[in-house]
Amino acid sequence: MHRILIVDDEPNLRQVLEMYFTQKGYEVIQASSGTEALKVFEGGEGFHLVICDIKMPDMDGLKVLGEIKARAEHVPVIMVTAFGSHLGALEALRSGASDYIAKPFELEELAFRARKAIEKLALEKQVYELREEVAARTKFGFIVGKSAAMQKVGQLVEKVASSTATVLLSGESGTGKELVARAIHDLGPRKRASFVSINCAAIPETLLESExxxxxxxxxxxxxxxxxxxFLEADKGTLLLDEIGEMSLGMQVKLLRVLQDHRVRPVGATREFEVDVRVIASTNQDLQAAVADKRFREDLYYRINVIHLALPPLRERKEDIPILVQHFLKKFCAAQGIPLKKVSMDAMRILENYAWPGNVRELENIVERAVALEPGGVLRLSSLPGHLASLPLPALPAADLPEEGLDLGRHLDSIARRLILQALERTDGNQTRAAKLLKMSFRSFRYYVQKFKIKDLVNPGRSAD
Ligand SMILES: Nc1ncnc2c1ncn2[C@@H]1O[C@H](COP(=O)(O)OP(=O)(O)OP(=O)(O)O)[C@@H](O)[C@H]1O
Ligand SMILES: [Mg+2]
Structure with missing residues (x-):
């Protein structure tokens, strides 16, 4: 139910308004003066609209308006002005009133304006919440990675986000260049303006210029x-020039000029326009080599390479693979509205040891595919595409005694735990068969399951068959 605060020193008018709006389904609170209004309004929580008279003896309506806006800027206020007082109306709008109505007015007219003001408030709230949600989604928390290399990338992203320096992102295809570029945009002061990206390789030279x-x-x-x-579209925002290494030498000259002068001249125009754009360039080739080969202009290279961020290929940061898998599992299970699936240890070992020529993008696709194809709760070797499923399983780490020694009991436990988990995975949680695989009695097997608190993989329905 929507709640309206009515502020007016005339008791009769207050009464009429309360009756009218109550009948229309609103909740109405009355205040006979500005002082009283501010007392009941407090922080504005729960109020959807204020209707306030301008001329009141104790506190001027405009003053009340100012106080209300200071307490809760978002709550709309409709001012009731004296007959013919255009100046008052103008003043009210300037001070933040969302609307005004002149006395004498039709109740219908006021009700219409009230409804509009409240609708607008609801819409603004929605937009605000959506923005917050989008902002949270793209925080650099979404650049997943615990490897030292990715931690460093994360720190650099945070650092460079607040500057306007040009950033050069390099990395193989699928390593997350676009993701990082977006994070730089979203974390910086330009986040409310546009992030625009263009793939320079996909567009013929003449078109690229007009684009x-x-x-x-x-x-x-x-x-x-x-x-x-x-460039103009990205004004005050960020422009990602993807695969800049593919840009022709002619275009490189034109781009360099824009980067130096901060002005663009549209094709066929006589005028130039000033632009304020943060440029991020990305490339999956070795630009320095391209400079040496004279395929890329040296001056442009130095211009864009103010800050260089290199994204390492996934095969060089294998420790990121399990958390990336987890991240994508969450994403795709949530998207399908199904409970979170797990990954069997065998499947994970394959995923961790594969070379990932397509990097994170390839991993993401494979998890998506497996989630879609696997009807059960656990992704297994059979859920992976053939070229992965058929890879030999890497051997367990050799048991070498480290320099500083080790706790043998614990070490043996951790190995036993791994083997038991794998046995359960392979037998679909069937403890009898798992015990057989490990050549032990059902009782000993149960002992370990309890000792290691393994519950997830044990299939209770089939444990004793
Ligand atoms: N560290 C990461 N954490 C989470 N998701 C990632 C990460 N790196 C990449 N991704 C995801 O992988 C996919 C590919 O990333 P992106 O498009 O940024 O790669 P790219 O380097 O621009 O590739 P290309 O050179 O082919 O354009 C995207 O869906 C992206 O969200
Ligand atoms: Mg890309």
């Missing part, structure tokens, strides 16, 4: 109207 800088009507056949181009 980036825009064009004026009539600049070429087909240019039937002015187009602003991506």
């Amino acid at each position: 980036l800088f825009g064009y004026e009507r009539g600049a070429f056949t087909g240019a039937v109207r002015n187009a602003p181009g991506l």
Whole structure:
């Protein structure tokens, strides 16, 4: 139910308004003066609208408006002005009133404006919540990785986000360059403006120029109207130039000029436009080698390589694989609205030891596929594509005595635990068969299951068959 605070020194008008709005299904609170209004309003929680008279003896309505806005900026206030007082109305709007109505007014008219103000409040709240949600989703918490290399990337992202320095992101395909570029944008002061990205390799040179800088009507056949181009679209925001290494030398000159002058000239235009764009460039090739080969301009290279962030290939940070798998499992199970699946130890060992030529993107696709295909709660070798499932299982780590010695009992326990888990996975949680695989009695097997507190994988329905 929507709650309205009515502030007016005239008891009759208050009474009429209360009756009218109550009948329409609102909850109405009355206040006979500004002082009283502020007392009941407090922090504004629970109020959806204030209707306030401008002319009141103890505290001027505009003053009340100011106080209310100071306490709860989002709550809309409709001011009731004296007949013919346009100045009052203007003043009210300037001070933050969302609307005004002049005395004498029709109740219907006021009700209409009240409804509009409340609807707008609801909409703004929704937009705000959506924004918060999007912001949370793209926080760099979503750059998953615990390897030293990724931790360093995370720290750098945070550091560079607040500057406008050009960033060069390098890394093989699928290592997360676009993800990192977005994180830099989202964590910095430009997050409310646009993040625009363009793949320089996918677009022919002539088109790339008009895509980036825009064009004026009539600049070429087909240019039937002015187009602003991506630099202007990204004004105050961030522009990601993906695969910049593929840009032709001619375009490189033009880009360099824009980066130096912060001005763009649309194709066919005589004017230039000032732009304030943070540029992030990414490449999956060795730009320095391209410079040496004269395929990439040295001056542009130095211009974009102010801060260099190298994303290591996944095979060089295998410790990130299990948490990435977990991350994608959560993502895809949630997307399908199914309970979170697990990954069998065998399957995980394969995933951890595969070379991942397509890096994180390939891993993401494989988890998505496995979640879609596996009807059970555990992803197994059979849920992986053939070229992965058929890889030889890597051997368990050799038992070498480390320099500083080790706790033998604990070490043996951890090995026993791993083997028991694997046996359970292979037998689908059947303890009798798992015990057989490990050549031990059912009783000893139960002993270990209890000792290691293994509950998840044990299939209670089939434990004693
Ligand atoms: N560290 C990470 N944490 C979570 N997700 C990641 C991570 N790295 C990459 N991804 C995901 O992997 C996919 C590929 O990443 P992205 O598109 O950023 O790669 P890229 O380096 O731009 O690849 P390409 O060179 O092919 O364009 C995306 O869905 C991205 O969200
Ligand atoms: Mg990319």
